[in-house]
Amino acid sequence: MKKAxxxxxxxxAGVAAVAVAVPFAAQAxxxxxxxxxxxxxTRTGPFATASTGVTAxxxxxxxxxxxxxxxxxxxxxxxxxxxxxxxxRALECYERYKGKWKMVYPNSTPAIFxxxxxxxxxxxxxxxxxxGRSDSSDGETFPYLAPVxxxxxxxxxxxxxxxxxxxxxxxxxxxxxxxxxxxxNDYGRQPFPMFDELAKKxxxxxxxxxxxxxxxxxxxxxxxxxRRYRADYVVGWLYGQSCAVPYTEIxxxxxxxxxxxxxxxxxxxDDVGPAxxxxxxxxxxxxxxxxxxxxxxxxxxxxxxxxxxGNADPARVGSVAYNRGVxxxxxxxxxxxxxxxAKGAPLDGKKVRDGYRMIKLDDxxxxxxxxxxxxxxxxxxxxxxxxMDSQLFQKWDGTKFTTISKWIPPDQAMVxxxxxDSAKAFREQTKAAPAK
Amino acid sequence: xxxxxxxxxxxxxxxxxxxxxxxxxxxxxxxxxxNIVSGYAGLISMGQAAFMALGAFSAxxxxxxxxxxxxxxxxxxxxxxxxxxxxxGTPSLRIKGLYLMVATLxxxxxxxxxxxxxxxxxxxxxxxxxxPPVRIxxxxxxxxxxxxxxxLVVVAVMTLFGWNLVRSRIxxxxxxxxxxxxxxxxxxxxxxxxxxxxxxxxxxYAGVAGSLVVFGWTGAASVxxxxxxxxxxxxxxxxxxGLGSVLGSFLGAAFILLLPILIAVAMQRVAALxxxxxxxxxxxxxxxxxxxxxxxxxxxxxEPQGLAKLWFGLAGWVDRRTGTFNxxxxxxx
Numbered sequence: 001m002k003k004a005x006x007x008x009x010x011x012x013a014g015v016a017a018v019a020v021a022v023p024f025a026a027q028a029x030x031x032x033x034x035x036x037x038x039x040x041x042t043r044t045g046p047f048a049t050a051s052t053g054v055t056a057x058x059x060x061x062x063x064x065x066x067x068x069x070x071x072x073x074x075x076x077x078x079x080x081x082x083x084x085x086x087x088x089r090a091l092e093c094y095e096r097y098k099g100k101w102k103m104v105y106p107n108s109t110p111a112i113f114x115x116x117x118x119x120x121x122x123x124x125x126x127x128x129x130x131x132g133r134s135d136s137s138d139g140e141t142f143p144y145l146a147p148v149x150x151x152x153x154x155x156x157x158x159x160x161x162x163x164x165x166x167x168x169x170x171x172x173x174x175x176x177x178x179x180x181x182x183x184x185n186d187y188g189r190q191p192f193p194m195f196d197e198l199a200k201k202x203x204x205x206x207x208x209x210x211x212x213x214x215x216x217x218x219x220x221x222x223x224x225x226x227r228r229y230r231a232d233y234v235v236g237w238l239y240g241q242s243c244a245v246p247y248t249e250i251x252x253x254x255x256x257x258x259x260x261x262x263x264x265x266x267x268x269x270d271d272v273g274p275a276x277x278x279x280x281x282x283x284x285x286x287x288x289x290x291x292x293x294x295x296x297x298x299x300x301x302x303x304x305x306x307x308x309x310g311n312a313d314p315a316r317v318g319s320v321a322y323n324r325g326v327x328x329x330x331x332x333x334x335x336x337x338x339x340x341x342a343k344g345a346p347l348d349g350k351k352v353r354d355g356y357r358m359i360k361l362d363d364x365x366x367x368x369x370x371x372x373x374x375x376x377x378x379x380x381x382x383x384x385x386x387x388m389d390s391q392l393f394q395k396w397d398g399t400k401f402t403t404i405s406k407w408i409p410p411d412q413a414m415v416x417x418x419x420x421d422s423a424k425a426f427r428e429q430t431k432a433a434p435a436k
Numbered sequence: 437x438x439x440x441x442x443x444x445x446x447x448x449x450x451x452x453x454x455x456x457x458x459x460x461x462x463x464x465x466x467x468x469x470x471n472i473v474s475g476y477a478g479l480i481s482m483g484q485a486a487f488m489a490l491g492a493f494s495a496x497x498x499x500x501x502x503x504x505x506x507x508x509x510x511x512x513x514x515x516x517x518x519x520x521x522x523x524x525g526t527p528s529l530r531i532k533g534l535y536l537m538v539a540t541l542x543x544x545x546x547x548x549x550x551x552x553x554x555x556x557x558x559x560x561x562x563x564x565x566x567x568p569p570v571r572i573x574x575x576x577x578x579x580x581x582x583x584x585x586x587x588l589v590v591v592a593v594m595t596l597f598g599w600n601l602v603r604s605r606i607x608x609x610x611x612x613x614x615x616x617x618x619x620x621x622x623x624x625x626x627x628x629x630x631x632x633x634x635x636x637x638x639x640x641y642a643g644v645a646g647s648l649v650v651f652g653w654t655g656a657a658s659v660x661x662x663x664x665x666x667x668x669x670x671x672x673x674x675x676x677x678g679l680g681s682v683l684g685s686f687l688g689a690a691f692i693l694l695l696p697i698l699i700a701v702a703m704q705r706v707a708a709l710x711x712x713x714x715x716x717x718x719x720x721x722x723x724x725x726x727x728x729x730x731x732x733x734x735x736x737x738x739e740p741q742g743l744a745k746l747w748f749g750l751a752g753w754v755d756r757r758t759g760t761f762n763x764x765x766x767x768x769x
Binding site: 080087089091092095096116118121184185210 | 697
């Protein structure tokens with residue numbers, strides 16, 4: 001017993017020693033001629049599937065930029081901080097690399113909400129492509145947040161517009177029933193107000209089936225949707241592993257697969273792939289091109305992967321999540337480049353934010369970058385932080401996605417009105433309370 | 437220990453204050469609340485995170501919408517949670533053990549569900565409410581140090597209160613109920629009164645902890661942060677830290693919250709030492725969970741009564757060697 005006690009104390013002392021010896025604070029240093037770019041990543045847990053692809057796509061693009069000499073000679077050096085899509089860990093990551101952030105991209109809407117106050121105070125832009133706060137399209141109210149491409153409200157109106165197209169006109173939506181199955185969080189709940197207004201405008205009916213995190217158990221919801229509610233269409237707003245669950249359930253309850261339309265965050269091969277042929281004919285939204293048929297993706301393959309510097313399994317290059325990462329990389333690098341050009345080195349969060357507001361990715365610029373067709377044109381300003389974009393729809397044939405629609409725009413007037421309303425409510429809720 | 441806590445902002449960097457100390461003592465407070473109901477009174481509760489959410493939302497609505505001063509808003513957060521806690525605690529009069537766990541589990545879901553769907557809460561489609569800048573009597577609590585002291589004062593007062601409470605007549609009644617509730621009630625300990633009181637105090641602590649999350653840590657009340665896994669984590673904190681121990685609640689909170697971060701950082705450093713690239717980043721990220729799980733097993737096998745017991749053992753050992761500590765006499769917090 002005595003010996004065991006000693007041993008135990010030795011282990012305790014060891015743990016304590018490590019705790020003291022390993023300084024918590026990040027030691028990453030930014031050397032001359034480098035841009036240190038900390039990255040929040042999700043490599044573990046139920047949401048790692050698509051997220052790892054997005055991370056790798058960014059890193060491969062940075063590698064490509066570095067191999068071509070960097071941004072005006074500055075090399076991008078990144079360091080990862082794993083946060084498992086969890087809010088407390090995201091806050092810890094943020095504090096660990098505080099003062100070193102150039103742009104924060106957690107790829108997690110809940111994390112964006114929690115970080116909002118801190119990034120605004122520290123003047124670092126936090127982005128979430130096709131996510132985050134929908135009302136942060138308003139750059140004046142949210143100077144340090146941005147949805148970049150297709151905010152959730154734009155996505156919701158565009159998806160309903162697509163259903164209208166399938167029915168042969170928005171007026172045909174009258175009397176139809178749309179079931180909405182979603183994660184019960186900041187991400188899955190954002191489309192609510194849009195569905196309410198659209199339902200009023202076009203006379204359809206919608207109902208929510210909320211699934212709590214991580215939403216891997218969905219059978220009761222699907223039986224309800226297919227047998228009792230008898231929905232004409234089902235719109236899904238899931239993420240990570242929960243994206244693959246509906247397909248087995250749909251097959252079980254015998255619901256037509258082509259009437260299930262997933263959100264663009266369920267539109268990656270990693271999401272649908274596990275269901276394979278079972279998910280044939282299902283449709284999901286997307287906001288960018290798929291495949292390898294873009295100069296920039298080919299360049300990454302030819303240069304980065306040939307040199308053995310790739311950050312992903314080569315089979316993932318060209319997949320939806322991967323391309324999303326490359327697009328993110330292009331936007332971040334473009335913001336850094338603009339920031340450097342306008343404000344000079346060394347870069348900080350504010351300069352990159354200013355650079356972000358100068359982004360002008362028009363046809364000519366996209367052609368230079370080799371990203372024509374990969375991403376929509378993006379032009380940002382102080383007032384507009386992006387988000388009012390169209391969606392594409394893609395069909396799964398059992399092994400891969402093919403795009404089956406044209407760009408379907410959002411209901412601009414409706415989304416803009418909601419952004420203005422919501423931004424106003426935010427200003428009122430957070431305005432300084434009178435001193436007491 | 438209190439002196440160390442007070443001096444912390446002068447010794448440690450902002451990272452330690454904002455990312456390590458503040459969350460640890462807030463969750464320590466919530467764990468202490470759970471320890472009162474589970475560790476002392478022997479009633480398992482799985483709804484601690486939901487009570488925190490109640491506190492967080494009550495406090496942010498009171499302060500942000502109605503201009504209630506922050507100290508009162510914190511108190512209100514605790515009170516609202518406490519009142520709901522009493523209602524949730526009523527089944528404990530009839531059932532216990534696993535059955536009670538399921539009953540409190542239901543409360544976790546119902547409370548979160550209600551917070552999201554009652555339009556009045558204003559959480560609406562974002563499920564999140566931000567707080568205005570925190571000011572008390574004209575003083576601006578925006579620096580990490582100010583926030584830390586705000587949290588520390590509340591936590592210290594409530595810890596002292598809890599510490600005395602469990603050693604009082606009430607605490608002894610709880611322990612009697614825990615050991616054998618029928619025997620205790622025959623001896624004159626009112627089950628109705630003390631079981632509900634345990635839930636009341638426990639959820640009050642959770643509510644205050646929740647409001648501190650808003651005012652002292654994240655600056656927002658967000659439903660997402662109080663899901664079931666948080667309740668399970670808090671339960672894990674008191675089991676690792678030590679059931680029926682005030683100190684254990686805080687040690688357990690530190691263990692559950694900080695160890696994963698420590699492991700991740702340590703592994704990153706070690707991997708960097710070898711020049712990087714030897715281990716893939718994916719393996720590294722997943723290894724964190726394996727190591728963390730192994731450590732939980734290790735500590736529970738080594739000391740089933742929790743970290744608090746280990747701490748007192750260690751302090752006693754140092755005491756015998758140096759004669760400077762007086763921890764073994766039990767007078768040390």
